[in-house]
Amino acid sequence: xxxxxxxxxxxxxxxxxxxxxxxxxxxxxxxxxxxxxxxxxxxxxxxxxxxxxxxxxxxxxxxxxxxxxxxxxxxxxxxxxxxxxxxxxxxxxxxxxxxxxxxxxxxxxxxxxxxxxxxxxxxxxxxxxxxxxxxxxxxxxxxxxxxxxxxxxxxxxxxxxxxxxxxxxxxxxxxxxxxxxxxxxxxxxxxxxxxxxxxxxxxxxxxxxxxxxxxxxxxxxxxxxxxxxxxxxxxxxxxxxxxxxxxxxxxxxxxxxxxxxxxxxxxxxxxxxxxxxxxxxxxxxxxxxxxxxxxxxxxxxxxxxxxxxxxxxxxxxxxxxxxxxxxxxxxxxxxxxxxxxxxxxxxxxxxxxxxxxxxxxxxxxxxxxxxxxxxxxxxxxxxxxxxxxxxxxxxxxxxxxxxxxxxxxxxxxxxxxxxxxxxxxxxxxxxxxxxxxxxxxxxxxxxxxxxxxxxxxxxxxxxxxxxxxxxxxxxxxxxxxxxxxxxxxxxxxxxxxxxxxxxxxxxxxxxxxxxxxxxxxx
Amino acid sequence: xxxxxxxxxxxxxxxxxxxxxxxxxxxxxxxxxxxxxxxxxxxxxxxxxxxxxxxxxxxxxxxxxxxxxxxxxxxxxxxxxxxxxxxxxxxx
Numbered sequence: 216x217x218x219x220x221x222x223x224x225x226x227x228x229x230x231x232x233x234x235x236x237x238x239x240x241x242x243x244x245x246x247x248x249x250x251x252x253x254x255x256x257x258x259x260x261x262x263x264x265x266x267x268x269x270x271x272x273x274x275x276x277x278x279x280x281x282x283x284x285x286x287x288x289x290x291x292x293x294x295x296x297x298x299x300x301x302x303x304x305x306x307x308x309x310x311x312x313x314x315x316x317x318x319x320x321x322x323x324x325x326x327x328x329x330x331x332x333x334x335x336x337x338x339x340x341x342x343x344x345x346x347x348x349x350x351x352x353x354x355x356x357x358x359x360x361x362x363x364x365x366x367x368x369x370x371x372x373x374x375x376x377x378x379x380x381x382x383x384x385x386x387x388x389x390x391x392x393x394x395x396x397x398x399x400x401x402x403x404x405x406x407x408x409x410x411x412x413x414x415x416x417x418x419x420x421x422x423x424x425x426x427x428x429x430x431x432x433x434x435x436x437x438x439x440x441x442x443x444x445x446x447x448x449x450x451x452x453x454x455x456x457x458x459x460x461x462x463x464x465x466x467x468x469x470x471x472x473x474x475x476x477x478x479x480x481x482x483x484x485x486x487x488x489x490x491x492x493x494x495x496x497x498x499x500x501x502x503x504x505x506x507x508x509x510x511x512x513x514x515x516x517x518x519x520x521x522x523x524x525x526x527x528x529x530x531x532x533x534x535x536x537x538x539x540x541x542x543x544x545x546x547x548x549x550x551x552x553x554x555x556x557x558x559x560x561x562x563x564x565x566x567x568x569x570x571x572x573x574x575x576x577x578x579x580x581x582x583x584x585x586x587x588x589x590x591x592x593x594x595x596x597x598x599x600x601x602x603x604x605x606x607x608x609x610x611x612x613x614x615x616x617x618x619x620x621x622x623x624x625x626x627x628x629x630x631x632x633x634x635x636x637x638x639x640x641x642x643x644x645x646x647x648x649x650x651x652x653x654x655x656x657x658x659x660x661x662x663x664x665x666x667x668x669x670x671x672x673x674x675x676x677x678x679x680x681x682x683x684x685x686x687x688x689x690x691x692x693x694x695x696x697x698x699x700x701x702x703x704x705x706x707x708x709x710x711x712x713x714x715x716x717x718x719x720x721x722x723x724x725x726x727x728x729x730x731x732x733x734x735x736x737x
Numbered sequence: 738x739x740x741x742x743x744x745x746x747x748x749x750x751x752x753x754x755x756x757x758x759x760x761x762x763x764x765x766x767x768x769x770x771x772x773x774x775x776x777x778x779x780x781x782x783x784x785x786x787x788x789x790x791x792x793x794x795x796x797x798x799x800x801x802x803x804x805x806x807x808x809x810x811x812x813x814x815x816x817x818x819x820x821x822x823x824x825x826x827x828x829x
Contacts, residue, residue: 250784253784253785254784254785254786255786257785257786257787257798258786258789258790261790261794261797261798302789305789305790306789332791650783650784650786651786651789652782652783652784652785652786652787652788652789653783653788655788655789656779656783656788709776709779710779710783711780711783
């Protein structure tokens with residue numbers, strides 16, 4: 216099981232750098248944790264004061280409030296509402312920012328002003344042009360010009376926008392067959408089926424695969440769509456620690472030895488659900504070890520490659536390509552078209568008999584409408600570019616550009632002294648912020664300097680682990696990345712975000728740029 | 738007559754720029770100092786989460802903090818010498 220430990224250099228690349236499989240989650244410094252908790256304590260105390268003022272009537276109530284009649288169960292969960300009223304609303308202007316252009320490598324963010332501390336907003340009319348570091352536009356296909364969008368627009372003339380029907384009824388169009396066969400060839404599996412919504416692909420198809428009497432072992436940090444699908448299925452769910460193979464093995468052994476909870480009968484099947492790239496951590500799953508475990512204990516594997524398809528791997532085929540494992544070892548490959556292909560929707564791929572069963576019994580195929588023509592043609596043209604079918608090597612260039620950008624950006628951030636989570640090759644770059652007030656400060660200051668970033672706090676992350684998550688794209692040029700790094704350097708100094716104990720804190724000017732430039736062009 | 742022909746003009750020009758340079762660096766030091774104070778104030782606001790609060794809440798919290806700290810400081814200044822002296826007497 217120790218063939219694919221981290222830090223071991225791979226021999227399938229000319230790069231001999233030992234960053235190849237390096238994954239790092241530096242521990243939170245104690246003082247940062249203490250200050251964060253103190254900050255939340257002060258906010259909670261003042262939140263109670265404000266709630267009390269609202270209760271006695273000195274301040275007006277601006278949210279929908281629960282009338283709380285006698286003998287009725289309360290409508291709202293108390294802490295979530297308290298959090299929304301008193302913490303989230305205060306910095307609400309940095310979340311859900313509306314944009315006014317195509318969300319490519321550059322985006323126009325609409326400026327909002329608020330007179331009453333973010334309870335209501337007014338648009339000032341100004342559009343702030345900024346570098347887009349928040350869209351999952353990994354291969355740069357989110358553009359409104361070029362071959363993909365031309366094909367998408369032309370397809371409307373042939374097929375119109377919608378089929379007004381579900382897959383089982385009249386929604387099985389010719390382009391769906393084309394998409395599915397192309398996707399199956401791309402992933403090197405037998406068959407594939409595509410759905411209109413990535414979230415729904417997980418939430419509505421896991422119930423067809425697992426049911427009562429099955430066991431689902433899912434990673435602690437799995438996406439909400441996987442958790443929802445697992446809960447809807449009715450199977451027993453057990454979570455194992457994130458990327459912890461010993462914990463997974465312990466769960467497998469316990470499950471096989473003890474069987475189902477009350478009756479002690481053997482489980483009908485055991486399904487392990489993992490993700491390719493975890494979007495909040497930037498870590499990759501340890502696929503070879505999971506496959507070894509699954510073969511040893513005869514479980515089934517479901518890999519959700521939402522963020523990794525197209526973005527990871529030397530040919531862009533996802534974590535399967537990155538770890539060079541046999542695609543037939545994984546029962547269900549799942550992914551979305553939203554991220555790297557610049558479209559919308561999801562797919563499930565695998566052996567033909569599994570996909571045939573899903574075609575017949577999926578909730579999504581039976582009740583949700585089929586995919587729209589321009590969306591499918593966008594995916595088909597993006598796929599042909601990535602696979603090199605259109606005659607150019609634009610696809611391979613994009614994949615390499617993304618890999619270069621990711622290495623360049625990550626290395627400089629780490630060398631400047633920020634705490635950056637995740638694998639060195641993942642295009643998702645989370646930089647830790649920890650304190651709640653800094654979430655707003657970082658977002659506003661970065662926007663002032665022309666970079667639109669996504670800052671996340673509770674409930675998407677743990678309460679004390681808020682972060683700013685950069686999503687690098689193949690559409691970003693080196694100048695854009697330099698601008699973003701300079702902005703981050705300034706903001707890091709202003710807001711004091713350099714927490715790392717392992718790396719020395721350095722300003723951008725102090726870094727040795729010739730070294731990075733050399734690595735970038737190689 | 739060119740600029741270089743007139744020696745006093747050049748000297749005056751030099752002396753003007755020299756004094757100007759002094760004045761400018763003094764001003765820049767003062768500016769940097771104020772920027773540093775502003776940075777310190779920003780760190781105080783960010784670390785105590787006062788950055789996201791309304792001005793009256795900031796005033797309330799800062800007043801409370803100042804009151805507690807000043808009370809502690811005053812008590813230390815008034816009582817500590819006497820306590821330390823009596824402790825030394827007790828243990829000696």
